[in-house]
Amino acid sequence: MENKINNSNLSSPLGARGSMTHKERFLATIANQPVDRPASWLGLPVPAAVPGLLEYFKVNSIDELKIKLDDDIYPIEVPYNFPPSNHIACAFKFAKVSHDDKPDERTLTAPGFFEDIDDPTLVDTFPWPDPALYLDVEASRRLAMAANPDYVRMGVMWSAHFQDACAAFGMEKALMVMLMNPDMFTAVIDRITEFYLKANELFYEATKGYLDAVLIGNDFGSQNGLMVDPDSLRTYVFPGTKKLIDQAKRYGLKVIHHSCGSIYPIIQDLIELGVDSIHPIQALAADMDAQTLKKGFAGKTSFCGGVDAQHLLVNGKPNEITAKVHELKQLFPTGLIISPSHEAILPDIPPANVEAMFNAINS
Numbered sequence: 426m427e428n429k430i431n432n433s434n435l436s437s438p439l440g441a442r443g444s445m446t447h448k449e450r451f452l453a454t455i456a457n458q459p460v461d462r463p464a465s466w467l468g469l470p471v472p473a474a475v476p477g478l479l480e481y482f483k484v485n486s487i488d489e490l491k492i493k494l495d496d497d498i499y500p501i502e503v504p505y506n507f508p509p510s511n512h513i514a515c516a517f518k519f520a521k522v523s524h525d526d527k528p529d530e531r532t533l534t535a536p537g538f539f540e541d542i543d544d545p546t547l548v549d550t551f552p553w554p555d556p557a558l559y560l561d562v563e564a565s566r567r568l569a570m571a572a573n574p575d576y577v578r579m580g581v582m583w584s585a586h587f588q589d590a591c592a593a594f595g596m597e598k599a600l601m602v603m604l605m606n607p608d609m610f611t612a613v614i615d616r617i618t619e620f621y622l623k624a625n626e627l628f629y630e631a632t633k634g635y636l637d638a639v640l641i642g643n644d645f646g647s648q649n650g651l652m653v654d655p656d657s658l659r660t661y662v663f664p665g666t667k668k669l670i671d672q673a674k675r676y677g678l679k680v681i682h683h684s685c686g687s688i689y690p691i692i693q694d695l696i697e698l699g700v701d702s703i704h705p706i707q708a709l710a711a712d713m714d715a716q717t718l719k720k721g722f723a724g725k726t727s728f729c730g731g732v733d734a735q736h737l738l739v740n741g742k743p744n745e746i747t748a749k750v751h752e753l754k755q756l757f758p759t760g761l762i763i764s765p766s767h768e769a770i771l772p773d774i775p776p777a778n779v780e781a782m783f784n785a786i787n788s
Contacts, residue, residue, distance in 0.1 A: 470770035481776035504564040545612035556624035569635035587643040618665035638679040646686020706730030729762035743781035750785035
């Protein structure tokens, strides 16, 4: 869906606009500077959630909804024409089994192409795709140019080189290869990283001057801790992460790094790698509550998330959401982009709770 924010005359009834533009508020928030109110991000409503949101808020599009909510970030997903998913997160056909090849249903655990290959010199036996054949440069430019420059125009890049490396072998096998045949794991993850560096460069060149930030990342955490020990991530994964971050920085872009789960032990690593904000503060994961993060990292980085999307937004009452947002605003008068603790808005989140969240942010 192309951005129509420039052409809308909708007002923002959920709260009076502050003295800052959306972009000014975002930049101040991630820099831990004073703001008129915390920056906010709705997240990415999945297709099944959209009709209910549009009906509840009496709007005709997500663009109109974002105006009504007075949201600050406008995500621009990379237009990638590779059927059946047409999504850059599904650029590699690694799985040996048939499965729904969609971002929310891709498999990391099925046996992958490299499951039985242990010779790094055979890495190019896989038919690596050329992103230039599938990434629509002209559509990228149109989407970015259409966005109101007062908003934070954020490219949703993902660039999940670690998750794709897990899919390349099958996750259990990948983690074994990482430890027992590191040259093989490195050959594969480096090749995946090269793909994303090329794809991202195509997108950044097409949108140069019209983009403000990017969202990249991998899921490193489970509910209770890291899936991989920190030293292994530092040795085999973060070199690629650093290249992706540095590339975005060369284009003058702010970098929001995503990882679900409990990632407390590597937050300092992400700071040192150069990220500007860490997403999504999965509120119920171990050591990822707002109080713990403020104690450990206040002023050292910024965060995005905090409003629990596992239980509170799904099952809570609007007054409970309001109370949580006010609590977050007291803990983080700046330095926190208030958002659901998951990038997706799913159909099980009542629109009334989305309304309560933004009413409290804007009040």
